[in-house]
Amino acid sequence: MTQQSTSLLVGLLAGISAALLLVSAGSPSSLSFILFAAAALPILIAGLGWSNLASIVAVASAMAVIGFVTTPQAALVSAVTTLAPAAWIAHLSNLARPAEEVGGPDGAVIWYPLSEIVVRIALCVCIGLVAVGLAMGYGTDFVSELVDIFVSSLKESNAGYQPTPDGIAEMKQFFLYALPAIQAAMWVLILLAGWYIASAIVRLSGRSKRPKDDIPSQLRMPRTGALALGAGVVMSFVGGGIGLIGWTICGAFGASFIVAGFAIAHHRTRGKPARGLVLWAAYLSTIIFTVPLAFFLFLGLFDTARTLTGTGSGPQSKP
Structure with a gap:
């Protein structure tokens, strides 16, 4: 064959x-x-x-x-x-280029940067969710109907739950902007986790072209990601569809910087005696309180770089 x-x-x-x-x-x-x-x-x-x-x-x-x-x-x-x-x-x-093109040693190969892969994942998520939102007519009416269904189901399961009209209105306003951000963040994490698992499976099968990336030392978001996140924050203050797109960008690129922040924490605790305890505490506190996510977001924002993965051999195709 x-x-x-x-x-x-x-x-x-x-x-x-x-x-x-x-x-x-x-x-x-x-x-x-x-x-x-x-x-x-x-x-x-x-x-x-x-x-x-x-x-x-x-x-x-x-x-x-x-x-x-x-x-x-x-x-x-x-x-x-x-x-x-x-x-x-x-x-x-799977894209690679000769290392000498970027000042590296002769005969070596530089692979497409991990940081740029994460940026492309966030970009794909933004484009996909915005396109789906436009096709579905996502907006105030859509969210209002969704919240009404959600509240009705809560009333059926808990007869004592009787929210006020003002409470329902606040809930609809919250979900209108929260859903795009949450969906974008979740989908970035899902695609990144899928890429990580698929890469491991392909390496185990012996068919991997790309060497294993050292994520703790290499995952640093580039400055273009910070610019995209900043643009999303600015757009989020605008009403209407532009604001919804801004929240989508904030969710996608915010999640990317949070992942980079966790990678930095893994890298900086290497070789430390209490590394396991510190990392477990970080993940557990994030799951329980979610507030520490802001710390890892800023940690990722304040350490931006474009790291490269190099090997001694590989395909000579250019990105």
Whole structure:
């Protein structure tokens, strides 16, 4: 079997797997979120371990299956939010260039920077969520209906819950801007975790082109990410659709800087006697109180860089 035919077969199987995960996630169950989050894995594995052709075929076949089983609109939403970003991330991860082009030693290879991969993940999330929001007509009416359904379900489960009209109005205003930010942050984390897991799986299989990134020492967001976050903050003070886009940008790039902040904490505690205790306390306090997220956000903001991963051999394609 030729390399091209292998890529076609792998892409077809990966696409069917991704489609089944997404369709299964549509049915209400306790595993829905896990299935939805894992849908990017087959696309990432196909692209990282085989070729761009495999990931493209995977995206196309997944869209075909989802469109046939559900609706074409669902297939398009899946492609914009999950399938296409996964294929793009896999493509970027396999890009490399000769090290001498950036002042490195002869014969070495520099891989696409991890920091830029994280920026592209955040950018893909922003574009995908904004496109879906425009298609769905996300706005005051949409959130109002959503909150009304949420409040009704709470009343059914708890008869003593009787919110005031002012309380419901405040809840609708909060969710209007909080949902884009929360969804963007969650989706950045999901795609980044998917990339990390898929990279580990491909390395274990021996098909990895890219060497393992030392995330604690290499994950530093570039200054372009800080500029994007600043633009999002400014836009968030504007009303209407621009404000909603701003909150989406804040959520996506804010989550990226928080992850970079945790990477810095891992790096700076290396070799310290109480490293395990400090890191566990950091993660536990974040989960319980969420306030420490601000500390890691600023830690990531105040340490920006563009780090490179280099090896002695590899493909000579340019990004």
